[in-house]
Amino acid sequence: MRPFKKLISFDEAQRIAFSAARGIDRVEIVDVQNASMRVLSSEIKATMDVPPFDRAAMDGFAVLASDTFGAGLFDFKVVKIIGSIHAGEVSDIEISSGHCVEIATGAKIPKGADAVVIVEETERENEDVKIFKPVYPQANVSIKGSDISKGKNVLQEGESLNPSKIGVLTSLGLESVEVYQKPKVAIIPTGNEVAEIGKELKEGQVYNSNSYALACIAFENGGIPVRMDIVEDTRSALESVIKKALSNDFVVLSGGSSVGERDVLVDVVESLGKVLFHGVQVKPGKPLLLGEVEGKPVLGTPGYPTACLIDGYVFMAPIVRQLARLPKIERQKVSAKLSRRVVSTLGRQQFLTVKLKDNEAIPVFKESGAITSMAEADGYIEIPSNVDLVEKGDTVEVLLF
């Protein structure tokens, strides 16, 4: 057994992790209806004007603006209604001075007309309409191409799609769109003490829960989790499973939890590629390994659930997002009063899981081995490595899960 030696700082580890992950270059075509949160692999050039024609922006009367000049509440102007146009209707009516058509929002403005007087500012009397307020040319008219003009790059490479950007694509009539493929994240549970869920536990065994929790993190951050079978903590088993897992974009191992087993993984990664760091000044989550094999990041997380999940949130998730080309996650922060004194470890940045209640942050961390340290938490507070005590009642910033 070799204990840990030199650890690197959290910031340095994050910097290395970010630079080890490059965005996936492979692209694919997806239906717009499945494009939520996907990332555009090329710019979208508008192939048409939106709106495709001058249209009424309000319900009212399409007029010549000049016919309304000088109109007032006690000095209205009168024009004659010579027809009506509903949205979607094609009309060959032409408007000349003294005339108008009743027009619905969204309908094409007829020839001759250059403005719409909204219905609220008129009063109809049989075929005549009284106008109480003047309009300027183009008033209440959406001009062809004013929203999106043909030929313009409306969306850029690298933008991730949300409801309104999908609205842009479909307003151009696009049924499908080219996006970057999602990164495939291999998740490998290791350790002789780990048993697959659904099977009966033997003495000394625990269930493989980390794989599922990490798979969920990968999924929620734009990756495709690929859960692999449990492997033994032997050099040959690890070597062969990592080689196999390299058909994916990112390899994440959970456990082996002992220093001895970690050493095996370090040796394997060193022999297949290179170790970027091993051991980070964080608590929990210290025994973290990051390597690179065949240009792909390989992350070895500790087997203990809370340590594994914290490393999943603060290291794995950002790497997956970077591979997926999604923007960095900005965790929502809320301020709260710490419910009791917390003693931290100098020299390690502590992620203390807390529950929020009545504006109090209540620590729920039990130990790195306890899954409930995470499941009961609404978020965590970061205690920097140079702080060893936070007092009860101190205001802390809680980063929400």
Added chain:
Amino acid sequence: MRPFKKLISFDEAQRIAFSAARGIDRVEIVDVQNASMRVLSSEIKATMDVPPFDRAAMDGFAVLASDTFGAGLFDFKVVKIIGSIHAGEVSDIEISSGHCVEIATGAKIPKGADAVVIVEETERENEDVKIFKPVYPQANVSIKGSDISKGKNVLQEGESLNPSKIGVLTSLGLESVEVYQKPKVAIIPTGNEVAEIGKELKEGQVYNSNSYALACIAFENGGIPVRMDIVEDTRSALESVIKKALSNDFVVLSGGSSVGERDVLVDVVESLGKVLFHGVQVKPGKPLLLGEVEGKPVLGTPGYPTACLIDGYVFMAPIVRQLARLPKIERQKVSAKLSRRVVSTLGRQQFLTVKLKDNEAIPVFKESGAITSMAEADGYIEIPSNVDLVEKGDTVEVLLF
């Protein structure tokens, strides 16, 4: 054409919308690996202890704590190593005073031992180990059931699942879990001016983009979007499509955009069920209709993209979440300086879409009819109905999309 009459306030409309939506009662069983963001329909009672046995929390030596009492750096205690236990191994070694076993994190504590001395505080010499620091009983031992004790309710009905809660389920060996079904959200595009994407536009037509944007909002908020065919704005067509759509949990219509067409929808909803409100003091998004037919909410959004999407974000999304029993969304807020003076409309709460750049909030709202008013925005600011002017340089709170 009938112009709008009495509008209700934004707050009142939201209150009515929330009380019109009740959580779905139907349940289903899903694999834990697909349970991200799903909502538990019953409590989870632990069927076993986690950990299932007393285990080493650290690498080191399993000892009798009393053998270490009085140990110091210059006054170490020595015990004899009589074996080693790896994680997952079953050992029948029994420890008596003066003896210990080498033990790995996660391994079962052997009979007789009651504490673990961590490897860092020892020095091995052949079969002897020097202990430099005393430990108390249970030191570095995770006691059976200390994380989750058998019989305890570990997760409650109504909790939505995240990576660590999925970790809890799988640590209990569960392969599947009972959750509430996702609400099915029927999305109906209406209007004669709307054409399906993929088809050629006729004169006076625009593409059906709202359906896709609304479907994306439904999906991102835990619903199953069910896009239906475009229907005409006639009484009979609307009546028949709404009846058909009632096999879903929530019916959302987009357009018809004109006052006349809205009246048709109001009449139809009134004849099939009841209208809860029609017309809200918001901008954009005023012509919003909420009704209830056969106990199901029916939302009529305006056809104009920005108006439709704002109503989608502030009314439809919360209704979907409520049906899905997901917690209310708390939009992330950032402060920024407004880049130019904004004139608002008294009596209407304005949602002004803005882009963020260098700590400035730059208004990107063009008009309700412009989809780019939304797609270029990072978020929106809310200008209350009693404010008519916000000055350039004023600090505003931007709610991020």
